[in-house]
Structure formats: C-alpha cells, structure tokens
Amino acid sequence: MTKPFENIKDFETTYREYYNPLVNFVNKYINNFENSKEVVQFTFVKIWENKDKIEVHSSPKSYLFQVTKNSMIDYIRKNKNHLSNTELDTNDLNILDDNGKQLDPYIVRQAVENCLKDKKEKSREIFILNKFEGLTYEEIADYLRISKRSVEDNISKLLIHLKKELRNHPDFFD
Amino acid sequence: MKKLDSILKQNKEIEDFKVFDVDSEWNLFLEKVGESQPLMEDKSTNVKKSPLSVIFRKPIIYVITIAASFILILGFLFMFKNNDPYRTTVITTNNIEKINMIDGSKIELSQNSKLEYPLHLDDVIDRKIILAGSATFSVKKNDKLPFRVFYGDVLVEVLGTEFVINKKDGMTIIQNISGKIAVSQVLNRNNKRILEKGETLLFKFGNFFVPQDTIKTVVEESKNTNLEPLQKGTPKTKSQKEKPSTPEVKGSTFKLDNVIKGFLLKFHKKKIKVERGTKFDKNTNVKIDINKTYQEILLDLKTQGHIDFKPGDCDDCFIITSPAKKQ
Numbered sequence: 001m002t003k004p005f006e007n008i009k010d011f012e013t014t015y016r017e018y019y020n021p022l023v024n025f026v027n028k029y030i031n032n033f034e035n036s037k038e039v040v041q042f043t044f045v046k047i048w049e050n051k052d053k054i055e056v057h058s059s060p061k062s063y064l065f066q067v068t069k070n071s072m073i074d075y076i077r078k079n080k081n082h083l084s085n086t087e088l089d090t091n092d093l094n095i096l097d098d099n100g101k102q103l104d105p106y107i108v109r110q111a112v113e114n115c116l117k118d119k120k121e122k123s124r125e126i127f128i129l130n131k132f133e134g135l136t137y138e139e140i141a142d143y144l145r146i147s148k149r150s151v152e153d154n155i156s157k158l159l160i161h162l163k164k165e166l167r168n169h170p171d172f173f174d
Numbered sequence: 175m176k177k178l179d180s181i182l183k184q185n186k187e188i189e190d191f192k193v194f195d196v197d198s199e200w201n202l203f204l205e206k207v208g209e210s211q212p213l214m215e216d217k218s219t220n221v222k223k224s225p226l227s228v229i230f231r232k233p234i235i236y237v238i239t240i241a242a243s244f245i246l247i248l249g250f251l252f253m254f255k256n257n258d259p260y261r262t263t264v265i266t267t268n269n270i271e272k273i274n275m276i277d278g279s280k281i282e283l284s285q286n287s288k289l290e291y292p293l294h295l296d297d298v299i300d301r302k303i304i305l306a307g308s309a310t311f312s313v314k315k316n317d318k319l320p321f322r323v324f325y326g327d328v329l330v331e332v333l334g335t336e337f338v339i340n341k342k343d344g345m346t347i348i349q350n351i352s353g354k355i356a357v358s359q360v361l362n363r364n365n366k367r368i369l370e371k372g373e374t375l376l377f378k379f380g381n382f383f384v385p386q387d388t389i390k391t392v393v394e395e396s397k398n399t400n401l402e403p404l405q406k407g408t409p410k411t412k413s414q415k416e417k418p419s420t421p422e423v424k425g426s427t428f429k430l431d432n433v434i435k436g437f438l439l440k441f442h443k444k445k446i447k448v449e450r451g452t453k454f455d456k457n458t459n460v461k462i463d464i465n466k467t468y469q470e471i472l473l474d475l476k477t478q479g480h481i482d483f484k485p486g487d488c489d490d491c492f493i494i495t496s497p498a499k500k501q
Contacts, residue, residue: 105184131182
C-alpha cells in the first residue's frame with residue numbers, strides 16, 4: 001500500500017511518463033485527440049486533488065490505467081449523443097486488467113517514437129516494417145533494395161537505443 | 175527482453191500514435207490544480223537536467239577534459255597578456271626603420287624585414303630579438319642581459335657590439351664590426367663559432383664557414399677591415415677561437431650528405447642524379463669550396479674518394495655513383 005502521487009516531483013515524473021501513452025490509448029476508443037487529451041488531463045487533475053486519500057495496491061501504472069479507463073467510460077457515456085459513431089468496444093475494456101498490460105504497447109511506442117525522433121526516414125521505415133509489420137530482414141532488404149546486412153545494422157542499433165530508453169522506465173520489464 | 179518483441183508486435187494495432195508536448199500539457203495541468211508557476215519551472219529543469227549536471231554525473235574523465243580546456247584557455251590568455259605589452263614587432267617594406275631599444279641599443283632595420291623586440295626588460299633573462307630580413311645592430315653592453323638574435327636557423331649572442339645580419343642567395347651573412355659575438359645553430363648549440371672584431375661568418379646547409387674572396391663583395395667592403403678565415407672544424411667540435419687557421423686551406427667542411435642532397439641535388443636538379451643503390455658515408459666531413467661550379471665540386475669529391483660519377487644523358491649531366499676504390 002503506497003501513496004505514489006503525494007509528492008509533486010514524483011507526480012510530474014509519472015505525468016511525463018504516461019501522458020502520451022494514455023492519450024493515445026484513449027484516442028483508440030474516442031477517436032478524437034483533443035477530447036482524449038481532455039480526458040487524460042481530467043484524470044490527472046482528479047488524482048492530484050485526491051492524492052491524500054488514494055492508496056495504491058498495485059503499481060502506479062495499473063492504477064493510472066484503471067482511473068483513465070473509468071474516466072473514459074464516463075466521458076463516452078456522457079457524450080453518447082455526440083459520439084454516436086463511436087462504438088465502445090466493451091470486449092476490450094471489460095477484460096479485467098489489473099496491471100495495465102494494455103498500456104504497454106503505448107509505452108513502448110512512445111519510447112520507439114523517442115528513439116526514431118532524430119533518425120533518418122529510412123531507418124524508421126526499416127524498424128516499423130520489421131517490428132510492427134513483422135516483415136523479415138530479407139523481405140525488407142528486397143522491398144527497400146538495400147542489403148540485408150544494412151537492415152540488420154539499422155535494427156540492432158535502434159534496439160539498443162530503445163532498450164536504453166526503456167530501462168529507466170519505472171515498473172516496466174521488472 | 176522477449177517481452178519487448180511481443181509488445182512491439184502489438185504496436186501494429188495502434189493505428190495513429192501522436193506525441194504531444196508534455197511540457198505545455200504539464201503547465202496546463204499546474205494551472206488547473208492551482209500550483210504556483212515557479213514550482214513548475216523548478217521541476218521542469220529538474221527533469222530535463224542541465225547539460226552541466228549531466229556532464230558532472232559522467233566519469234571523472236569528463237571533469238578532467240573540462241579542467242584541461244580551462245587550463246588551455248587560461249594559458250592562451252596568459253600568453254597574450256604577457257606577449258602583447260612587453261614585445262612588439264616592426265615590419266618594413268620599402269623603408270628603413272631605426273629602432274632605439276629601452277636599454278640604449280640601436281637597431282637599423284633594412285627594407286623588407288621583420289623584427290620582434292622587447293619593450294620592457296623587467297622580468298627577462300635576455301634581450302631576445304627575432305629577425306627576418308636584414309638589420310644592423312649596435313648593442314649597448316650589459317653583462318647581465320645577453321643580446322640574442324634569432325635569425326632563422328642561426329642564433330647570434332652578444333654582450334655588447336656592433337654587427338650586421340643579412341641574407342643573400344639562401345646564405346646567412348653575419349658580419350661583426352666591433353666587440354665579440356657568438357654565433358650558433360638554434361637547433362644545435364654545440365655548432366658554435368665566436369666572431370672577433372671585423373670577422374664575417376657565413377651559414378648555409380646547417381654549416382658555418384668563412385667567406386671566400388668572392389663573397390667579400392656581398393658584404394660592404396668598407397667594413398671588412400681584417401677578414402681572416404676562422405678555424406674550420408667539424409660542427410661538433412667546440413669552437414676554437416683566437417687561432418686563425420692557415421690561409422692556404424680552401425673551402426669549408428661540410429657533411430657529405432649536406433653537400434649532395436642539400437646543395438648539388440637541390441640547385442642542379444636536372445643536371446645531377448644519384449644512381450640507384452649508391453652508397454656513400456653520409457656523415458663524412460668533406461672539404462669543398464661551394465663557390466666552384468658543380469662540375470668542379472663533383473671532381474673534388476671524386477678525387478677525395480667520397481663518390482664517383484659518370485656522364486649522364488646530356489652534355490653537362492652527371493650521375494653520382496658509389497666510390498670506385500672503396501669496394
């Protein structure tokens with residue numbers, strides 16, 4: 001039982017860590033980035049205002065995920081009329097997710113984006129083709145008309161970078 | 175990190191991922207919660223880490239690097255601070271410059287010359303002059319502060335005298351008018367000669383030698399009162415002053431290597447070649463008169479048994495070969 005949101009310094013770290021993954025996660029269901037940002041911001045404000053009462057039994061990540069998910073469901077219910085075209089995939093959300101595993105791809109994706117930020121368009125493409133699309137090295141080499149060796153080099157360099165980025169991430173890959 | 179790979183594959187499902195500026199969102203958050211602005215600024219700097227704090231977290235080598243660069247910068251500052259106020263440089267083009275140094279010495283700088291001299295003689299060990307071109311010096315006697323003139327490869331040291339430094343055809347000419355001066359090679363102080371009053375010394379190819387009659391015309395004749403040849407020793411022997419050598423000896427002593435590479439090959443590139451595999455003793459001292467023609471010099475070297483030569487492709491071309499008699 002911990003109170004992870006008491007201190008503003010720690011709270012800011014958590015905020016910076018999870019803001020983008022959460023917004024993108026919410027956007028998957030709301031399909032509007034502006035509204036998603038509002039939901040996430042609202043969630044954080046709510047947590048901060050109740051920081052003295054909150055007691056986290058699991059990790060901050062899973063707690064954040066749960067609260068955000070609830071805020072999002074509230075939001076969708078409230079705006080049902082405006083968001084008629086948005087269908088809530090309840091199957092996804094009803095799965096009992098105690099440790100926020102659904103958020104992991106978003107956290108990793110943020111790290112990937114950070115790594116790829118200053119990389120060339122080519123290495124970005126290679127990485128996305130291999131890791132997200134699941135193409136093999138040979139297929140990428142063939143598709144981009146480069147050597148297999150260069151594909152391998154690019155990916156291994158980016159992976160080292162990515163692991164470094166994720167190593168500092170709290171409650172991740174523990 | 176097998177987990178990472180499987181999570182990466184899940185990324186396929188994320189259709190559109192946008193990264194928003196967390197800084198501005200965090201500011202918005204703080205506004206909403208009503209936290210004070212300065213706190214936020216403090217925090218943001220804490221998280222971003224200033225470059226300096228990053229550097230100081232790194233191993234000691236970084237600290238050493240910074241310290242070294244500071245020392246370097248300080249060194250430069252010190253150099254400029256020291257050099258500028260105490261020394262000055264005079265450059266002449268078509269004019270003649272007369273310089274009166276603070277110790278009373280006088281320098282007359284000839285045309286197209288450059289001279290660096292001290293303005294202050296307070297914390298110095300010598301009166302150091304750096305000269306390019308030619309100049310006449312009249313040095314005030316000061317036993318504590320030797321007067322040192324750096325002239326290319328040559329160093330002239332005096333206590334108090336009058337002398338002229340000049341250059342002609344790649345040859346440095348030092349003419350002593352009164353008093354006594356010591357002339358040496360900057361890189362090899364053992365290669366040293368003492369010039370008595372009225373003597374003239376020439377320097378070429380790392381060797382000092384005494385002028386022949388032909389060179390007298392180069393130096394102003396009026397000043398050549400008693401031009402006596404100096405002792406001609408090898409460069410390494412210590413100077414043997416005050417014993418004028420026999421005037422019959424013609425030419426000066428050079429190292430064989432200097433004569434062939436520094437003189438014959440340098441100034442007669444097209445005429446003289448060295449045959450492949452030619453062996454000669456580079457460090458032998460040979461006595462030649464460099465005012466002779468190259469044919470005569472070659473002949474002299476051959477008669478002394480240092481080298482041999484045969485006619486080359488053209489009428490006045492020669493190819494240097496190994497000495498015939500030795501092998």
